[in-house]
Amino acid sequence: MWERFSYYGMRALLVLYMVKYLFQPERAQTVLGFATLKASLEFLFGPLEIQPLSSQVYSFYTGLVYLTPIFGGLIADRVLGQRRTVVIGAALMAIGHFMMAFEPLFLFALFVLILGNGAFKPNISTQVGALYAPGDPRRDRAFSIFYVGINLGAFLAPLVCGTLGEELGWHYGFGAAGIGMTIGLAIYLYASRTLPPDGLSQRLVTGEKHRFSRDEWRALGALLVLALPVTFFWATYEQMGNTIALWADGHTDRAINLLLWTVQIPTTWFQAFNPFMIFAFTPLVLAFWRRQAAAGREPSTVAKMAYGCFANAAANLILFAAALTAGADKASWLWLFAYFVVITIGELYLSPIGLSLVTKIAPARCLSMMMGVWLATSFTGGFLAGYLGSFWSSMAKSSFFLMIAIIAALAGLVVLAFVRPLRPILRD
Numbered sequence: 501m502w503e504r505f506s507y508y509g510m511r512a513l514l515v516l517y518m519v520k521y522l523f524q525p526e527r528a529q530t531v532l533g534f535a536t537l538k539a540s541l542e543f544l545f546g547p548l549e550i551q552p553l554s555s556q557v558y559s560f561y562t563g564l565v566y567l568t569p570i571f572g573g574l575i576a577d578r579v580l581g582q583r584r585t586v587v588i589g590a591a592l593m594a595i596g597h598f599m600m601a602f603e604p605l606f607l608f609a610l611f612v613l614i615l616g617n618g619a620f621k622p623n624i625s626t627q628v629g630a631l632y633a634p635g636d637p638r639r640d641r642a643f644s645i646f647y648v649g650i651n652l653g654a655f656l657a658p659l660v661c662g663t664l665g666e667e668l669g670w671h672y673g674f675g676a677a678g679i680g681m682t683i684g685l686a687i688y689l690y691a692s693r694t695l696p697p698d699g700l701s702q703r704l705v706t707g708e709k710h711r712f713s714r715d716e717w718r719a720l721g722a723l724l725v726l727a728l729p730v731t732f733f734w735a736t737y738e739q740m741g742n743t744i745a746l747w748a749d750g751h752t753d754r755a756i757n758l759l760l761w762t763v764q765i766p767t768t769w770f771q772a773f774n775p776f777m778i779f780a781f782t783p784l785v786l787a788f789w790r791r792q793a794a795a796g797r798e799p800s801t802v803a804k805m806a807y808g809c810f811a812n813a814a815a816n817l818i819l820f821a822a823a824l825t826a827g828a829d830k831a832s833w834l835w836l837f838a839y840f841v842v843i844t845i846g847e848l849y850l851s852p853i854g855l856s857l858v859t860k861i862a863p864a865r866c867l868s869m870m871m872g873v874w875l876a877t878s879f880t881g882g883f884l885a886g887y888l889g890s891f892w893s894s895m896a897k898s899s900f901f902l903m904i905a906i907i908a909a910l911a912g913l914v915v916l917a918f919v920r921p922l923r924p925i926l927r928d
Contacts (some may be wrong), residue, residue, distance in 0.1 A: 503620060504775070505653030506593055507670060509661030509677035510600075511612070511741040512771040514561065516749065517670050518554035522606060533607045544888065550745070552890040558742055559886015560611050566878035568618020573775065573872030575619070578735055581869060582623040583692055589620030590685040597678030601671040622871040629859025629867075630696045647852040648782045653680070654775030662768025712863060719861040722925045725918060726802065727877045732831070732911035733809050733850060735888060736816065736880025736904045737843065740774065742889040743900070744839075751897060753830040765833060770915075773840040778848065785848045801857055802919045804849045809912030811846025815839045816905035823898035
C-alpha cells in the first residue's frame with residue numbers, strides 16, 4: 501500500500517511540477533544534468549517545448565520503473581532472495597522521494613526511485629503468490645484483494661501528496677511520499693517473520709538445479725506472447741498520469757455547484773478516482789465472475805485481458821465525445837468521471853489476473869525474474885505513452901483521444917486472437 505502511495509503521489513505531481521514550475525526557463529538550468537538530458541531527448545525526438553519535454557521525462561520515469569524489475573527479480577532469484585531485495589528497494593524509494601525536495605537533485609532522485617522500484621516491485625508480488633500452494637483456487641482472489649490493498653495507497657496519494665503539492669508547495673508533496681514509503685518499510689520489517697521462506701533459500705537447501713522442462717518453456721513462451729499486446733494496453737492506460745492530467749487541468753470544468761457555493765475539484769484529485777474505484781468495483785467484478793463461473797460462462801484469463809483492452813478503448817471514446825461536444829469550451833468533469841469508471845473496469849480485467857497468472861505458471865527458480873519481465877510491459881508501455889503524449893499539443897483533442905482508443909482496441913483484438921491457441925498451455 502505504501503509503495504503505491506509513494507508512486508501515485510509522485511505521479512499526481514510529476515508532470516504538473518515540470519510543466520508549471522521546474523522546467524520553466526528561470527529554474528531549469530539549476531537542475532543538474534538538465535541540459536544534457538534535454539539535448540539527448542531533442543537528438544532523438546527533435547525540438548521539444550516544455551510540455552512535450554515533460555511528457556518524455558515522465559515516460560522515461562514510468563517506463564524505467566517497470567524495466568528495472570527484471571534485474572531486481574534476477575538479483576532476488578540468484579543472489580539476495582526476495583526479502584532482502586524488497587528491503588533495499590523500499591529504502592531506496594524513501595531516499596529518492598526525500599531527494600526530490602532539492603531541485604538540483606531532481607534527475608538523480610528519479611534515478612534512485614527507479615532503482616528502488618526495480619528491487620521492490622517484482623518481489624513483493626511473488627511473495628503474495630508464495631502464500632498459496634500450487635493449484636490453490638484462492639490465489640486469483642488473493643491477488644484481487646492484494647490489488648485492492650495497494651490501491652488504497654494509490655487513492656490516498658493524490659489527495660495527500662497532490663493537495664500538499666498544489667496548496668503548500670511541490671516539495672511538501674514529494675516529502676509526504678517519502679514519509680509514506682518509510683512507514684511501509686517499517687511495517688514490512690516488523691511483519692516479515694510471517695512471510696513464507698524465500699524461493700532462493702529453499703533451493704539452496706534442496707540443492708535444486710535442473711533444466712526447464714518442455715511445459716515450462718511453453719509457459720514462458722505464452723507469457724512472452726501475451727506481453728506484446730499488453731504493452732499497448734499500458735501505453736494507452738498511462739495517459740492517465742500524463743495527458744489526462746493536462747486535460748483535467750486545462751480543458752475540464754472542475755466546478756461543482758453545491759447550492760449556496762461552488763467548489764473547484766483540485767486537478768490532482770482526479771488521480772484518486774481510479775484507485776478509489778478499484779477497491780469499490782473489485783467486489784462487484786469478483787461477484788460477477790463467480791456468477792459467470794456458476795453458470796459455466798466465466799471468460800478465460802486471456803479473454804478477460806482482451807476485454808480489459810476493449811474497456812480501455814471505450815474509456816477514451818468517452819473523452820473523444822467530450823472533446824467533440826465541448827468544442828472550444830471546457831468539458832464537464834462528469835465526462836472525466838465516466839472515463840475513470842470504464843478504464844478502471846478494464847484495469848481490473850487485466851492487471852491483477854496477469855500477476856496471478858505469472859505466479860501460477862512461471863517456473864519457481866525464475867519466478868521473480870519472470871514477474872519482472874511481465875511488469876516490463878509497463879516499461880515499453882511507458883515509453884510509448886510518452887511518445888503518444890508528445891502529440892497532445894499539436895493534435896486536436898478529439899483526434900488524440902480517438903487515436904488512443906484505436907490503439908487500445910487493436911491490442912484487444914490481438915489478445916483475443918490468442919485465446920484458443922494459448923488455452924492448453926495456460927491450463928485455463
